[in-house]
Amino acid sequence: MEVGLLMLAGGIAAGAFGSILGLGGGLLIVPLLTLGFGLPLREAVGVSLVCVIVTSSASAGVYLQRRQANLRLGMVLELFTAAGAVVGGAVAFLIDERLLAALFALLLVYVAVTMLQALRQPAEEPATDDETPPHAHLAGEPRADRGTRQPGITEQDGGLVAGLGGPGYEVERLPAAALGSVGAGIASALLGIGGGLIKVPLMHLVLGVPLRVATATSNLMIGITASASALVYLIRGGIDAYVAGPTAVGVFVGASIGSRLGHRVGQRALRVLFVLVLVYTAIEMARRAAGIA
């Protein structure tokens, strides 16, 4: 009974932290289950994928209702993320768990460094508030001059790619984004993460999608991406329902709490604490990869 409640509590903490920091739960659930409860890494990844789908589906529903997510762009890209996820799901059962641990440690270090860089940015320039696609600055001309789309305009008005833009922006360099999406899908399936760390910069920096739209669209894509690989894990016995149950409920409750508390919590102190947790977790994962844990 105690273990079940601890798993539930751990899920709540992971969901709340992930929601407040905008990282999703996957990054925290895998270390929680492996380092905290001693689960094999591959099994933890399978459970994490289930949790990632829960939070993605719940938040994507809200984003779709508010029309913040670009449905058409998301669906075109998720074709590639899903393909990557299927490949990643199959590869995950072929490679050594120590290699998976090493990859996860690298991911944690990358996120910790990114968060440290964000902490050094002046408070008046929060990156997440930049609604303007970076290409607009680079090109030196307002994107609105190149024509805008109104919401609801369909592909019949100018072909599939022309129909992927939104109000105030057009989509560029789709092949590069498609390739990156395959990589995001593989990473998601191997490490049990949503892959927003890859998808959001990809859409914002490569495609020129405004950051808020990219974040909302990434959330939409995460569901089917994780679903494609979770089905592979499910069929191959990589998901334990006894572990997935309490953890998923905890993450769902925690994410709901986090979304309500997020704006009231001091982000800076929380991020510093989180970076420390990430560094500690990365060291433990690296030790596991080296076979000394």
Added chain:
Amino acid sequence: MTPGPHATALEPALARVLQAGTYLSIGLVAVGSELLISAGGSPLAGGPALSLSRLPADLLALRPEGFLWLGVLGIVLTPALRVVTALLGFWRRGERAMAVVATLILAVVAAGVVSGLLTG
């Protein structure tokens, strides 16, 4: 340049599918977790493998694994149900290319299932 007749209906319909699927599935998982924890079972004991044929009997007997597996299946399949709903929506709106994209996504997911069955 005018939206199709169903242009305003697609996103809210998809949102409803995602939210209903998530809440229903997480409800089932919560019931299963409660049954498991209140019976003194440990999640680390290793749950039984998924068996679709045993699922109805497990549910009728109020065994935790029945609710847990049905909930997990619901969670995993909800995004695919969203794609199916989008496929139907795009088809009705005459957006054939997007309907093809949705079909291809489902084909990729199905390919994953088949590959899992073949190699599992």
